Amino acid sequence: MKYNQNKTNPSTPLTIEELEDKAREIRRLIIKMIAKAGSGHPGGSLSSTDLITALFFSVLKHDPKNPHWPERDRFHMSKGHCCPLWYAELAESGYFPKDKLMTLRKLGSMLQGHPDRRTPGVESASGSLGQGLSVALGMSLGARIDKKDCRIYVLIGDGEIQEGSIWEAAMAASHYKCDNLCAIMDCNGFQIDGATKDIMNLEPVAKKWQAFGWHTIEIDGHNMRQILSAYDEAKTIKGKPSIIIARTIKGKGVSFMENVVDFHGRAPTQEEAEKALRELE
Amino acid sequence: MAEFLYQRDIYGQTLVELGKQRKDIVVLDADLSSSTRTSLFAKEFPERFFNFGIAEGNMMAAAAGLAAFGKTVFLSTFAMFASGRAWDQVRNSIAYNNFNVKIVATHAGITVGPDGASHQALEDLALMRVIPNMNIIVPCDAPQTAEAVITAANTKGPFYIRLGRTKVSTLENKGKFEFGKAQALTEGNDIAIIACGIMVSEALIAVNALAKKGIKARLINMHTLKPIDTKAILKAAKETRGIIVCEEHSIIGGLASSVAEVVAENYPTKVARVGIKDRFGQSGEPAELLKEYNLTNLDIEKAAVQCLTN
Numbered sequence: 001m002k003y004n005q006n007k008t009n010p011s012t013p014l015t016i017e018e019l020e021d022k023a024r025e026i027r028r029l030i031i032k033m034i035a036k037a038g039s040g041h042p043g044g045s046l047s048s049t050d051l052i053t054a055l056f057f058s059v060l061k062h063d064p065k066n067p068h069w070p071e072r073d074r075f076h077m078s079k080g081h082c083c084p085l086w087y088a089e090l091a092e093s094g095y096f097p098k099d100k101l102m103t104l105r106k107l108g109s110m111l112q113g114h115p116d117r118r119t120p121g122v123e124s125a126s127g128s129l130g131q132g133l134s135v136a137l138g139m140s141l142g143a144r145i146d147k148k149d150c151r152i153y154v155l156i157g158d159g160e161i162q163e164g165s166i167w168e169a170a171m172a173a174s175h176y177k178c179d180n181l182c183a184i185m186d187c188n189g190f191q192i193d194g195a196t197k198d199i200m201n202l203e204p205v206a207k208k209w210q211a212f213g214w215h216t217i218e219i220d221g222h223n224m225r226q227i228l229s230a231y232d233e234a235k236t237i238k239g240k241p242s243i244i245i246a247r248t249i250k251g252k253g254v255s256f257m258e259n260v261v262d263f264h265g266r267a268p269t270q271e272e273a274e275k276a277l278r279e280l281e
Numbered sequence: 282m283a284e285f286l287y288q289r290d291i292y293g294q295t296l297v298e299l300g301k302q303r304k305d306i307v308v309l310d311a312d313l314s315s316s317t318r319t320s321l322f323a324k325e326f327p328e329r330f331f332n333f334g335i336a337e338g339n340m341m342a343a344a345a346g347l348a349a350f351g352k353t354v355f356l357s358t359f360a361m362f363a364s365g366r367a368w369d370q371v372r373n374s375i376a377y378n379n380f381n382v383k384i385v386a387t388h389a390g391i392t393v394g395p396d397g398a399s400h401q402a403l404e405d406l407a408l409m410r411v412i413p414n415m416n417i418i419v420p421c422d423a424p425q426t427a428e429a430v431i432t433a434a435n436t437k438g439p440f441y442i443r444l445g446r447t448k449v450s451t452l453e454n455k456g457k458f459e460f461g462k463a464q465a466l467t468e469g470n471d472i473a474i475i476a477c478g479i480m481v482s483e484a485l486i487a488v489n490a491l492a493k494k495g496i497k498a499r500l501i502n503m504h505t506l507k508p509i510d511t512k513a514i515l516k517a518a519k520e521t522r523g524i525i526v527c528e529e530h531s532i533i534g535g536l537a538s539s540v541a542e543v544v545a546e547n548y549p550t551k552v553a554r555v556g557i558k559d560r561f562g563q564s565g566e567p568a569e570l571l572k573e574y575n576l577t578n579l580d581i582e583k584a585a586v587q588c589l590t591n
Contacts, residue, residue, distance in 0.1 A: 074349075117378055123349045124380075128373040131342040135374055138346020145307065145329060145352070165370075168339035176331070 078132020130163025407534025
């Protein structure tokens with residue numbers, strides 16, 4: 001199976017091990033930039049890392065040297081607070097130099113606290129939850145009008161689906177049979193105030209998406225093999241949008257952050273960052 | 282006898298013309314396409330029209346996605362829902378991105394009539410005006426509606442164009458339409474009347490009545506609310522004894538506020554506001570409501586006389 005469709009890196013597809021290494025490097029970048037910024041959202045960035053690393057380095061058709069390449073696949077991050085992950089993927093892919101990552105959240109930086117179009121590779125701002133699936137739906141309809149053979153990927157959070165507008169978009173994407181649209185739902189089970197099951201229960205979540213007419217694929221969101229096969233499966237689905245429901249661990253990869261709700265939106269201290277980076281070696 | 286036309290008829294027809302000329306034009310609606318007249322475009326270009334059902338927030342953010350894909354998106358619903366229901370999407374997904382999304386909101390103001398307060402958007406200009414990047418046009422009649430729509434299609438960035446429900450009389454001899462540049466419809470240095478939308482034709486009647494009393498009023502059609510024509514306002518402030526601002530909108534946050542902000546900072550003068558005085562609307566026929574809410578030519582005339590005597 002050929003996974004690597006990255007236009008600028010068309011040589012050999014990355015192996016599972018190489019993708020796992022890449023994900024570890026991305027996690028290191030996330031820790032470093034949030035620690036340097038002094039604020040940000042590590043928990044959900046780390047839980048989505050494997051999903052989005054596989055996407056950027058094995059699935060997405062894109063050209064980091066030409067971010068506006070018309071034939072590109074589109075990626076949008078609806079849960080915009082996890083943008084450290086997006087920025088790390090963009091820098092690691094070559095959209096901009098990695099040293100820029102250390103300007104996260106600083107005055108005048110192209111790396112804003114939530115996504116902004118001033119960042120090369122960012123197609124649309126996000127941050128106000130519940131809007132990104134609609135934005136991706138619009139991109140999907142745009143591709144349909146232009147008869148472009150590209151795919152639209154959008155990362156949403158599990159807490160985020162508490163926003164009613166997500167379901168407006170879910171209904172419309174199904175109505176318009178948007179089979180070029182693939183949502184990735186990072187089910188890490190936590191939101192700011194606690195566990196999703198305690199704050200506002202989402203389950204049975206797959207049944208909800210199925211009832212709205214979506215093809216659902218449930219996976220372990222940290223298993224590279226399952227992740228890649230989910231992206232492949234989604235491509236084969238015709239006549240309906242797909243959603244990869246990925247069960248993940250919030251803060252994945254850093255022992256003292258895993259399933260700790262405090263790290264939803266808190267930066268690690270210098271000491272914690274050093275400890276985290278040692279774990280991610 | 283002036284011609285009475287629906288602004289939304291002209292809007293729908295203009296969209297069809299634009300659609301023929303430009304493949305990048307896409308039109309969206311939220312279950313009101315027959316009322317807003319986007320149905321005309323839908324019939325002509327079904328592959329470039331999408332109905333989002335009763336889900337305005339989704340429509341707005343999807344418009345952002347289409348714009349991100351390079352489309353110029355026109356979308357319509359009633360002013361109430363375009364500005365209120367979907368405000369967060371308009372701010373964060375459309376205006377913040379500075380996308381080419383043109384919101385053409387119909388059924389604005391008190392003249393929505395019998396539907397009553399829930400459907401009478403009296404705050405929409407205030408809500409849209411505070412958003413950076415947003416451009417706002419309130420055309421005074423049907424021909425000007427076409428000019429506004431074409432301007433929006435040819436100008437980068439988000440637009441909010443405000444249209445009414447009822448037929449409006451066409452105003453003759455307005456001169457050339459220029460985005461961001463007010464039109465002086467009458468000359469006069471006693472008092473200035475700055476109006477937008479349907480209030481321009483009401484104001485014109487008031488101007489004629491004032492002339493009979495020997496008061497020469499300068500009537501300014503401020504069709505572009507944002508960016509506002511500061512020059513025209515300051516010229517009026519300097520050359521007349523006061524400004525009457527007329528709008529079918531709350532006196533808070535709309536045209537009157539825009540004018541007051543400009544004069545307060547640069548050349549303080551008397552500003553009187555003819556508009557909805559911080560109230561909700563109610564059911565009634567448009568003409569009855571204009572009277573009930575003190576938005577008639579008589580109210581404008583009275584305000585002008587009062588301004589000059591005080």
